[in-house]
Amino acid sequence: MTDLKRKLVARALEEGFVACRVCRPADVPEVAARLSAFIEAGYHGQMSWMAERTHWRGDPAALWPEARSVIMLAESYAPERDPMEVVGMPDRGAISVYARNRDYHDLVKKRLKRLGRWLIDAAGGEIKVFVDTAPVPEKALGQAAGLGWQGKHTNLLSRDWGNWAFLGSVFTTLDLPVDGAEIDHCGRCRACLDACPTDAFPAPYQLDARRCISYLTIEHKGPVPEELRDRLGNRIYGCDDCLAACPWNKFAVAASDIRYAARDELVAPRLSDLARLDDAAFRAMFSGSPIKRIGRDRFVRNVLYAIGNSGDAALCDVARELTDDPDAVVAEAARWAVDRLERD
Template identity: 55%
Template sequence: MPVRLKRFLTEEAAAVGFDVVAITTPDAIPQAPERLRYFLDKGRHGSMEWLEETAQRRANPSELWQEVRSIVMLAMNYGPYHDPRQLQQKRDCGAISVYAQNRDYHDIIKGKLKHMASRFAARTGHEVKVFVDTAPVMEKPLAVSAGMGWQGKHTNMVSKDYGSWLFLGSIFTTADLEPDKAGKDSCGSCRACLDACPTNAFPAPYQIDARRCISYLTIENKGAIPTELRSMIGNRIYGCDDCLSACPWNKFAQVAKEAKLQAREELKEPPLDYLLQLDDPSFRALFTGSPVKRIGRDRFLRNVLIATGNSNNPAYIPVVETLLSDPAPVTRGAAVWALSQLTGAGAGAGAGAEHFNQLKQHALKSETEPEVLEEWHNATVMLQKNPNTPQDQDK
């Protein structure tokens, strides 16, 4: 019976588009509570309060559902055909993380999990529950315990067959299934993923500080992006693929073949000048069905403005100026920083300090938000320290 059930699960997984299926038990990650506690005590979760709030359930699957006896882990390959880091050379385009260039993977995975779970329940008579990334389940340690691969030094799942490019989901069941053997770490002395991180978000191998991670800064973070990290973000406007892309195991991985996982053309290399002009309706229209939509237009424009400030292209100054009066403080603040960069503080090019000060005086007549006022102050100080503009050179 166990063999037939495993074959059934494998066939069902393949039928709905999963590339890997493996089985583990709810008690297979005994080190998870201690490791999660260490991460939280260090404050490395940043503003993701739900990680603290759900810590007990997250670290122990049985806390989430006491009746669970087995956990079926599923994985779907989304490996790209190219190295996503190549887009960083095109400063006039925004770089969106590979996983977010099409439909929201939560929707894709959850639908497939539900279909597969219902088929399993009908066949066995056992109860089932399905979970994707948004649930308090530590999917990566569970996947490792099921033998799918190992957690690399970048803390993400690594597979010998699919490199660092796997979506994960799980089916909890009351059925007693024979677990697979746990995966073994095969990183060796390699530290390519650690060295690839633009913001040095890894305090040590196998540890991450989300507060320095570009994915956290551009997605989970609701406020201003810390000033000292902005220039390191480059043109990344939603997420970051650098540590995943650097993994040497990717060269052995199979690329995703299904069309539904391939990037939408308009999200592959979206031009910054177009993105800067998005209002709320046009933002929602562009990102319908995309995970990008969940952060909202204001935070997305914040990210685009950081990329614009890093572009060294003064041609963006007019459209950036219009965003100095944007209704959202987080957008206005980012516009101030972008303007300061483009007027010469960092790039040595632009409209100059005099024009910047004129805009500042006009804005301060009506600006009341403390965070935006602080942006104006910081930008002014930066310009005073780096007055390398065409106007200054002419004097």
């Protein structure tokens, strides 16, 4: 099994992953209590699915009792340029680095399946692969396997590749040698906490999703609370502020897949163009992108908040065109944007 493990790691790196480590499904006993506290505090907001199937989400060993090992993998999507540049362009929209091209779920899962098939051919057994679409605590398992540690921003980071990485897992019935858990290397640093525009961290290592821009622009349905809208700035899909602030990114590894490289039209798109997207144009523009999942209405809602925050009077007419939009939330966001710009 030791030789198999060595070959497995080598194969994972050949596939494009930046790291591959192994732990046991039961190596994260703290997850259940943390999840319970998170939900009881209401930090999950409208993400009701987090409060469902908690017996699986809090205990990976219960998800598939036959599994003996969890192979945890990290795949880099590190940006080629500073993702914060666009935040200083008020007439443009800031889209999170991970969403500027193809949907990572499809790309990572295909790699995991290829790696899993190789493992079965080499040693037999059974596998199940997961990429952020099942009740699997990937970040906790990643730390238990030694990929990295959960930083004060609650994301996994590493001294070897920073924090720009997707996580995937391969559960297997094979009894593979395990790696030791990684320890915390954040020290006294609080760069990620101080960088958050909405103060979404009640304390280090705790996230209140209800104030997180990624949650507000992606998961939150309906109007965003007015007291938070100005803090969104021009962030129209996700937020990279806490990730970009992490000093461990000086060791970031370049993304190996060209399909993670930002499409030119999504690096700093004009808000005026995005606001005018109808459903068909939205679907065409974001075909194969994770952005497509939130739909035209929620996306344009976000764009209108950015327009309202722009201070650019030239965008007032663009917002005014949508004050009678068929979607009530879009129409309300448009009226809010017009009011803001007229007052400015």
